[in-house]
Amino acid sequence: MAKCARLDAASFRLWLAFFPSLLRRRLLQAVACGAYLHRGRRGSCGGAGFNVAKQQPRRTRPSGSERLVELLRAESSDDSGSDEASDDETRRKVESFEELQRVVGWLQLDGHSTGEDRREEAAAEVRRLAKDDPGARETLAMLGVIPPLVGMLDSDDPDLHIAALYALLNLGIGNELNKAAVVKAGAVHKMLNLIESDSSALVSEAIVANFLGLSALDSNKPIIGASGAIPILLSAFRSPDTSPTARQDAVRALFNLSIASVNLPLLVDAGLVPALLEVVGDMAVSERVLALLSNFVASGEGRRALSRSADAFAILVDVLGWSDAIACQEKAAYILMVMAHKCHADRVAMLEAGVVSALLELTLLGTPLAQKRASRLLEILTMDKGKRVSDNGGRSGVPAVSAPLCGGASEASRAEAEAEAKEGMSEERRAVVELVQQSLQTNMLRIVRRANLPQDFAPSERLQALTAPSTTKSLPF
Secondary structure: OHHHHHHHHHHHHHHHHOOHHHHHHHHHHHHHHHHHHHOOOOOEEEOOEEEOOOOOOOOOOOOHHHHHHHHHHHHHHHHHHHHHHHHHHHHHHHHHHHHHHHHHHHHHOOOOOOOOOOHHHHHHHHHHHHHOOHHHHHHHHHOOOHHHHHHHHHOOOHHHHHHHHHHHHHHOOOOHHHHHHHHHOOHHHHHHHHHHHOOOHHHHHHHHHHHHHHOOOHHHHHHHHHOOHHHHHHHHHHOOOOOHHHHHHHHHHHHHHHOOHHHHHHHHHOOHHHHHHHOOOOOOOHHHHHHHHHHHOOOHHHHHHHHHOOOHHHHHHHHOOOOOOHHHHHHHHHHHHHHHHHOHHHHHHHHHOOHHHHHHHHHHHOOHHHHHHHHHHHHHHHHHHHHHHHHHHHHHOOOOOOOOOOOOOOHHHHHHHHHHHHHOOOHHHHHHHHHHHHHHHHHHHHHHHHOOOOOOOOOOHHHHHHHOOOHHHOOOO
16 A cells, blocks of 8 residues: 555656646645735635635735736736647656556566566567657666666577667667666676577677677776676677678777776787787778777787787888878877887887888878878987987997988088098998988889979978988988
8 A cells, every 4th residue: 555655646746747837826826825824814725726805905016925926827827828738748748658657567577477478579669769769768767677678688588688688779878877777787797698698690789789888988898898798899890790880889899998998908818909900901990990009009018919910010001001091091100109109129110111101101191180190200210210320330430420410401511421421331331321312212202293293392301301311311211
């Protein structure tokens, strides 16, 4: 009986919330009664309306309560014409709420007591209602729809699995509270158990889609990463049987997880870096793969994993030449810039991969962001080579120039300095310098032709300094 009373009270409060015009009339009644009782008038207040004494006040100026009564009466009379439309809207809201209650009731009954299992139908209805209606998502969650949906993942019926997974997916769209509630209800581990026991492609794709949605919430990232979901997502990404949509969902979920630094060691241990480098050339996922690698280089473990991967720098240098994929160029330049800034061995590997010519081209033809990153990377590599050549020159007794001649130096002084530097060189070293100079000049001409610039194009002093023959260009590119 107490339970029924509570349900009746809750229904009554909800019914009142859907009737603003009724609340307005109740407020008018209460204030009017209070005003006349305060003035000592006798009247009758009750029921749907009220009767007040007809004796007129002797005061010519109404009190504040009387003025409020008059305003409320005026508003009530103004709204009387729209009562029918308001009642129709209220009726629709009540019917919608009753429908949500009915759906949740079906989910909470497993069919043992009624002999009819309508959970699959109810889950499909939740999926439909929550797809485009944020209010329905909130109301369904408050009515307790999430726990029975998560419990359906323990059943043996694959159809129930599919219906529950997509209902949970739609409930979490744009709703952080629902995403947290789904994880708190134990959905992550149930999904992992389900994907290991059920080889259905439809179930796997639905689980990957749920991991994508749940991993968007920061508080869920460490939980999903520690649950063992990373190998499952990586397997879905690499599998040739995975649909293009599920493959995109998998790499995006991995990107979400990589934002949390606590997940980076787990991603490295799963072998994600080599797997990503293998598919950089796949234009369907290349941009997302490079974005994921950009998160990796923010940590020491990620940079070491990238350095250890075979042909990593050759792959990234090749991306710098993708003139039709400017976002990929920018991300590859960022990755190389961070790697070069942190490690000398990585700088040497980049030079061996031919990064200089690609960077020179990018400084002319790339986007402003790509040009900025390419210039910074060239600066790092030039300073590093200048230091190494200076150290070698000091040990061998050969005079060396620590940086390219540029700025206000005249052509004559530059040529004179180059001649002095070459006098102490051996024949082999001088030949290497000349070969480097010829290679850089050839690359500059090729860049000019690709940019459709005139043949007599004069490069800036900075680029002239980069291509100037000096002992800083002692290694072939």
